[in-house]
Amino acid sequence: MIPIDELKFDQNGLIPAVVQDAVTKRVLMVAYMNRESLQISMEKGLCCFWSRSRQALWLKGETSGNYQHIVSITADCDRDTLLILVEPDGPACHLGTTSCFEAPVFDSETLQAFSYESLMELIRGRKTEKKEGSYTTYLFEKGLDKILKKVGEESTEVIIAAKAQDRKETIYEIADLAYHVMVLMVESGISLEDIHRELASRHVIDKKIKQEKMTG
Numbered sequence: 001m002i003p004i005d006e007l008k009f010d011q012n013g014l015i016p017a018v019v020q021d022a023v024t025k026r027v028l029m030v031a032y033m034n035r036e037s038l039q040i041s042m043e044k045g046l047c048c049f050w051s052r053s054r055q056a057l058w059l060k061g062e063t064s065g066n067y068q069h070i071v072s073i074t075a076d077c078d079r080d081t082l083l084i085l086v087e088p089d090g091p092a093c094h095l096g097t098t099s100c101f102e103a104p105v106f107d108s109e110t111l112q113a114f115s116y117e118s119l120m121e122l123i124r125g126r127k128t129e130k131k132e133g134s135y136t137t138y139l140f141e142k143g144l145d146k147i148l149k150k151v152g153e154e155s156t157e158v159i160i161a162a163k164a165q166d167r168k169e170t171i172y173e174i175a176d177l178a179y180h181v182m183v184l185m186v187e188s189g190i191s192l193e194d195i196h197r198e199l200a201s202r203h204v205i206d207k208k209i210k211q212e213k214m215t216g
Contacts, residue, residue, distance in 0.1 A: 004035060008080040014050060015082055019092065022071040022085040023196045024117045028092035029100040031058075033082065038073075045070050047086060066090035116182075116192055123186050139183050147187055150180045 009015050014032040021028055031049040033041065037057055040048040044059075047068040051058040061067030068086040075082055093100040126136035139147050154177040161169040185191070 002075060002079070004038060006079055007038075007075060007082075008078065009034065010080075014052070015080060017047075017049065017082040017084050019047060019068060019084045019086055022087050023193055024115070026099055026117070027101055028068075028086070028088065028098070031060075038082075041070060041084075042073070047084060061089060064090065064094075066092070068092070119179075120182055120186065120192055123182055127186055136183060139180075140187065144187055147180065147184050151177070151184055154180050 007015055013034045015034075015038070016030060017033050018030050019028045020026065031047075032052060033048070034050045037048040037050045040057070040059070047060040047070060049058045049060060050056075067089045068084075069089070071085040071087060073082055073084050091098050093102070095102075123136055126134050127140045130137045130141070139150065154173065157173040158170065158177050161173045185195075
């Protein structure tokens with residue numbers, strides 16, 4: 001951990017802070033901190049910024065209830081910008097949107113960003129707004145038993161490929177399995193955040209066990 005004294009605040013005593021969702025990795029907002037707001041943020045575990053317009057400290061969520069619980073704060077290589085990973089209680093933007101970055105300026109015609117969140121959103125769309133000819137819609141129409149059958153089949157395919165030590169085929173089959181598990185999640189009302197929280201709780205338990213072994 002580097003001390004605050006190593007950070008490079010600008011001539012106004014401020015440092016930009018990029019706030020990112022710890023689960024989805026989506027950039028939520030960019031704000032500024034001074035030494036005091038950074039110290040408050042670390043003490044409370046909640047994002048506190050310096051409002052340049054109001055010239056005052058600003059605890060995010062104090063009025064709206066949309067607090068941002070800090071997972072980590074990391075400085076860049078020049079020590080003049082902070083990246084803050086958070087678990088938000090609600091929208092980051094004062095307009096009520098999840099992120100302040102909602103206005104597209106440019107999209108590549110050949111390159112597309114992939115995320116599990118966007119895939120989940122697509123799968124949800126195939127359930128709520130059925131599309132003719134869509135395999136995902138077909139699975140939802142057939143129901144839970146069909147989805148479970150496919151999860152079982154894909155699990156078997158992963159095992160067969162892995163047993164054969166066929167790396168390319170194993171990757172392919174794991175991707176198939178992941179997709180069908182995500183369909184199951186949507187059908188069962190389970191979100192990526194639910195899985196994230198479960199895995200995170202197990203990680204904490206694992207760390208405690210390791211610490212006990214080291215001190216025991």
